[in-house]
Amino acid sequence: MKQLLTAALLSLAVPVNAQTVSIATLPQGSVWNTMGNVIAGAVRDDGVRMVVQPYGGNLAMMQALEQDLAEFSINDINDVIAAAQGIDHYDGQALNDLRVVAKLNPLPIGLYVRTDSGMTDMSELEGKRVSSGWDAFPLANSHVAAILSTGGLSYDDVTGVPVPGLIRGSDDLASGRTDAAFFAVGGPKVAEVAATVDGVRFLAGASDEAALERIQAIRPAFYFSEVQPAPFRVGVEEPMMMVTWDNVLLAGAHVSDETVTAMLEALAARSAEMGEAYPPLRAFSIEQAYVNYPGATWHPGAVAFFEGRGIAQQDL
Known part of the structure; x- marks a missing residue:
């Protein structure tokens, strides 16, 4: 894990033509911040330069996606559904631009x-x-x-x-x-x-x-x-x-299909590396990452990626 965390911090040294994105997480010490750093370190070698940006809570993370302040985030699928419906702590402020990219792991x-x-x-x-x-x-x-x-x-x-x-x-x-x-x-x-x-x-x-x-x-x-x-x-x-x-990787609706595809290709290529760095991510499998979550919307780039690989959407 230390190697991937170091790689995440060194991501500033990648070539300027590499893709630059940010991932919104909870503060340091949280599971999602750890996962975000591991993912950032893993995908760096596949041309995705990722910066981990901690936020104080889920609402702030999801608003960052909605307001185009971040490209990706990690969240509980239940919270994503609540945000899309504008219920619970999202009461009266439904977030319509959250898109699921992949199931990461059960938590x-x-x-x-x-x-x-x-x-x-x-x-x-x-x-x-x-x-x-x-x-x-x-x-x-x-x-x-x-x-x-x-x-x-x-x-x-x-x-x-x-x-x-x-x-x-x-x-x-x-x-x-x-x-x-x-x-x-x-x-x-x-x-x-x-x-x-x-x-x-x-x-x-x-x-x-x-x-x-x-x-x-x-x-x-x-x-x-x-x-x-x-x-x-x-x-x-x-x-x-x-x-x-289920922890899911999210993207804002503003993120291009090409960026989402690059992210998924990197995750597929580096899944074993991520699991070695952070054992809970051993549960990640690109073949099991396309799930039908009622009330959540998938990113079209992710849909094209999975369908292009012949991966059928699974029921929850």
Whole structure:
């Protein structure tokens, strides 16, 4: 991973005739920022000069695409659908120029606690202090609500502790201000907190049909996936079912078909390299990257790319 991150930083040294684009991500320490840097480093050798531009939250990232301030971004497909429909934290400001380019990987999410808390099950959070508010990252409100529902809980059953965003939420867990924090499995910040407090664990929740109905009532593209323990999955101590979304690569409608094609060709050529640098990206496969997401619009350059390769669109 260090080599690809270095390559991303050295991208300023590529020839001036190379294609220059930016990718909007969340701040450093987040999964999407890590993925953005890995992707930027990987595609550099294929003539795509990419600059990683961190933003404070999903709304700012999506507005950057909408306002032609960035070419690409990474987001949860559920948030993309909400943005296109102008609902939730996009209420009254539907973003019509977001285009899906590729499914990148599934991303399991959860609430994690300090190991010394003794908690193992989501239901044990009743009455406990949990990050809330999320002014800079409103997407988290629905995600935490879905995760809590796997333990038969809602935000009304816990004590909300307002935080602006993801990183602050985890910092509060480390400092003892909260009892549980929200993050994606494999996030660098989770490993940082674990090292600070001598261990963390993600809480287990229900994953039966009733639980699936609850999480999909909150976000239609949520599903459960089994997560196996691995060195980079800090906090996962045994196989567990977790709420999951698909990370997707997005482009603004203003981005040309040629730019999108160049990006997809580079991703296809460098997929093994990206997976080696950041293990969650091992799940990326160009053959599995074309998915029918109801409510989302695909970039015409991506449609032409996949159809030209004979890759059929899969159902969610």
